Amino acid sequence: MESPLIVVEDWAMEPPVTMRYINADHDLDFLLVYKAVRTLPSHPGRGALSIIYEGVGHKYALKPCTDDFLEHFFSCAGNLADYLAVFYPHDNAITQAVWLRLLDNFQIAAKLPHNILQTQAPVCSHAGDFSKAYDEVFRFINNILTNSHDPTSCRTQNVAHSFNMVTPRRPYLGAFKFGMKPWQQFLLNGSPGFCVEGQSRRYDIEEGMEFYAGESGEKKVKQVVVPMGALGIVQKHTERMRGFVKEMAVVKEQEGDNGQAMVARFDKNVSFIMTYSSQVPILWI
Known part of the structure; x- marks a missing residue:
C-alpha cells in the first residue's frame, strides 16, 4: 500500500x-x-x-x-x-x-x-x-x-x-x-523577434527552385524559416549599442572632437540592419 x-x-x-x-x-x-x-x-x-x-x-x-x-x-x-x-x-x-x-x-x-x-x-x-x-x-x-x-x-x-x-x-x-x-529564455512570446509578423518569419525560395515530390509528381516549393527571434535580439542589442555611441559622440563634440565620425564608424563596421524585399529578410552587417 x-x-x-x-x-x-x-x-x-x-x-x-x-x-x-x-x-x-x-x-x-x-x-x-x-x-x-x-x-x-x-x-x-x-x-x-x-x-x-x-x-x-x-x-x-x-x-x-x-x-x-x-x-x-x-x-x-x-x-x-x-x-x-x-x-x-x-x-x-x-x-x-x-x-x-x-x-x-x-x-x-x-x-x-x-x-x-x-x-x-x-x-x-x-x-x-x-x-x-x-x-x-x-x-x-x-x-x-x-x-x-x-x-x-x-x-x-x-x-x-x-x-x-x-x-x-x-x-x-x-x-x-x-x-x-535555454531557447525559452530568449525566444518566447514577447521577446524582440516576436514583434515581427508571423508570415514574415517564413518565405519561399526564389522562383525556379521548385522540385517534384517523388512519383506523385506533385510540385512543391521549399520554404526556409528565418530565426527572427534570434535576429531580433541581435538587432535590439545593436540599437542599444548605437545609443551609447551617440551619447559618447555628444561628449566628444563638447570636447571639440568629431563625434559624428565615431557614429559613422560604428554604422560602417558594427551596425546590424534588417530590411525586407519581396517579404524576404535581408541582413546587412
Whole structure:
C-alpha cells in the first residue's frame, strides 16, 4: 500500500502557499528549507577567494569552505531534490515557482573557490569531489524534471542549468532561470523577434527552385524559416549599442572632437540592419 501524500496549504494567503509536504519518510517544512537556502550565500563557513594587490603585483588569499558549510549546502541540495522528486507534480503553480527560484539561489551559493581548471588561483582541497557531487545533483534534477530516466521520454534539453565546474563542456552564456529550456529564455512570446509578423518569419525560395515530390509528381516549393527571434535580439542589442555611441559622440563634440565620425564608424563596421524585399529578410552587417 502506497503512503498517502499530504500537502498542507496556508489559505490565509492569496493565492494559497504550500507550507509543508509529507509522504512516508519525506517531510519538508517550506519555511525551514526556504531560510536554509536563502542564507547559504551569507553562511560564515562559505569559502571565498580574495585578491590582494601590492605594488605592481597581486596575490590570492583563500578562505576554504568549512565542513559545517558543506554539510549545510548538501542538506539544502537533498531537500530541493526531495521536493522535485516527490512533491513537485502535486504542488500549485505559485509554490512551484518559488521552489524553482530557490534553485537559482542555490546556484548562486555554489560559486565557490572550486575552479580546478584555474591553475593560477588556489582552490579548496575538496574542490574536485565537491564539483562532481554538485554536477550529479543537477543531472539528477534534470532527470526528474524532464523524465529522461524513462526510455520512452523524448527530452530535448535540460531545464535546470548547472554552470558545470568539472569540465568546460559548453560556453557560459549567462545565468538561466530554472524551469525553462535555454531557447525559452530568449525566444518566447514577447521577446524582440516576436514583434515581427508571423508570415514574415517564413518565405519561399526564389522562383525556379521548385522540385517534384517523388512519383506523385506533385510540385512543391521549399520554404526556409528565418530565426527572427534570434535576429531580433541581435538587432535590439545593436540599437542599444548605437545609443551609447551617440551619447559618447555628444561628449566628444563638447570636447571639440568629431563625434559624428565615431557614429559613422560604428554604422560602417558594427551596425546590424534588417530590411525586407519581396517579404524576404535581408541582413546587412
